[in-house]
Amino acid sequence: MDQKKKQHTYDPAKNDLTVISLKSFALGLVFSISCVILMLNADMSTKWRTAAVRIAAYVVLAVIFYLSEFFCTYWFNCSEVDDDSFVLNDTDLHLVHALSLLELVLHTWVPLYYSPFPYVGILLAILGQSARTIALCTAGESFNHYVQREFKDEHKLVTHGIFKFMRHPSYFGFFWWFVGLQLWLGNVVVLVFGIRKLWAFFKERIAFEESFLVATYREQYKTYKERTPTLIPFIP
Numbered sequence: 001m002d003q004k005k006k007q008h009t010y011d012p013a014k015n016d017l018t019v020i021s022l023k024s025f026a027l028g029l030v031f032s033i034s035c036v037i038l039m040l041n042a043d044m045s046t047k048w049r050t051a052a053v054r055i056a057a058y059v060v061l062a063v064i065f066y067l068s069e070f071f072c073t074y075w076f077n078c079s080e081v082d083d084d085s086f087v088l089n090d091t092d093l094h095l096v097h098a099l100s101l102l103e104l105v106l107h108t109w110v111p112l113y114y115s116p117f118p119y120v121g122i123l124l125a126i127l128g129q130s131a132r133t134i135a136l137c138t139a140g141e142s143f144n145h146y147v148q149r150e151f152k153d154e155h156k157l158v159t160h161g162i163f164k165f166m167r168h169p170s171y172f173g174f175f176w177w178f179v180g181l182q183l184w185l186g187n188v189v190v191l192v193f194g195i196r197k198l199w200a201f202f203k204e205r206i207a208f209e210e211s212f213l214v215a216t217y218r219e220q221y222k223t224y225k226e227r228t229p230t231l232i233p234f235i236p
Helices: 003-007 017-040 047-076 091-109 118-142 169-185 189-217 219-227
Strands: none
Touching: 017 047, 047 091, 047 118, 047 169, 091 169, 091 189, 118 169, 169 189, 189 219
């Protein structure tokens, strides 16, 4: 096997299968419990049953997100897969989950506001998840969960598939996934502050990544950037 082929091969030494198994089991258990809660409260006959359905659906979509991050990395970028590919170590995202559910409980207990767009939220979340998953699959070995500061042989400028219609579709997907979930929960505070933080983060990260891409691909990337939007508000 030549050196280039070795770089694209799954490396068992990088992976603690015990950790991967435990994380998969835990996510599957949480997913199953949430589905049972959804079925038991499907009539949404009281405000707390409605809250239970919203929480359970939120958790189901969150579990799908974590599992898809791992499986997409394993299937399409197996040389980079490890037990961190679930992105379960993202403490900021855990904080967002906790605050999101807390706000839902608070505005269910003391109804100060009501979201008229819960089902629009679900559709947005599904759209966002789909876009991100397709982006990870399309980018393949050119995708990494961490910002890359050096060019590797397997990195290619991806402009086909979903990348033909938008730049950074994984960021587009995550942004609208977050917005959709907050609309589904009926949250206002987490939605507003979350959008502000996410927008600032993606604006800075996209600018950093694109400075590297322009330096690497020059006119090829400049032309691609000029004709292809991000579809994230106010980030051209």
